[in-house]
Amino acid sequence: MSVLIEASGLRLARGPQRQLALPDFALHEGERLCLVGPSGRGKTSLLHALLGFVPLQSGSLQVFGRARSREADFVPLRGPLGLLFQDPVDQLFGPTVADDVAFGPRNMGQDSAQAGQLALRTLAALQLEHLAERPVQQLSGGEQRLVALAGVLAMSPRVLLLDEPSNGLDEASCERLFACLLDTGLPMLIASHDQTLVQRLGTRILTLPA
């Protein structure tokens, strides 16, 4: 199995005085690695560090076979590493759901018609087509999370970075989420406190100790 992400000796800068030491880990093709551990231990920070949003203080990070440390190393990863934020409001721009999901593909050069069709197909895969014309501010919390995921999937990522993807979802929506994620066949890093999700989706667990 080829290695997609490999981290060793990582310490993240969190504010002027604070560093977070992370355990070494690797993500291989075909894996769904669940990050578990106490609140505030650094799961979100780790996902954000993989995209260069949290500075690395020390250690080595390889993504897709190349060392990543400076901003220029991370820019090409923002697309291939598809991040679902813990708070979906951070990644919904609207105005409508369909516009929002089409935004990424348009940004990557697709014309409006292609991007619009891709958005509708992606929404349909999550059984969300009925929301297509809805303004994003009028979605429920669970709907926001699923629409944000549709936006990530429409970008055709190589790896998914999912931060508490089942937060705020009812049982039926969780089932849809699990099925859709498994259907993608993509490797994933998933930060979650949801034991059901960890059992259903995880192929391996990385515990960030207290």
Ligand SMILES: Nc1ncnc2c1ncn2[C@@H]1O[C@H](COP(=O)(O)OP(=O)(O)OP(=O)(O)O)[C@@H](O)[C@H]1O
């Ligand atoms: N923007 C920030 N600036 C400085 N420190 C931060 C920032 N965001 C988070 N932190 C701190 O970094 C530490 C790790 O937070 P992080 O959100 O990564 O934890 P987590 O394991 O994802 O927590 P949870 O399970 O509650 O989501 C915490 O102590 C938090 O207070």
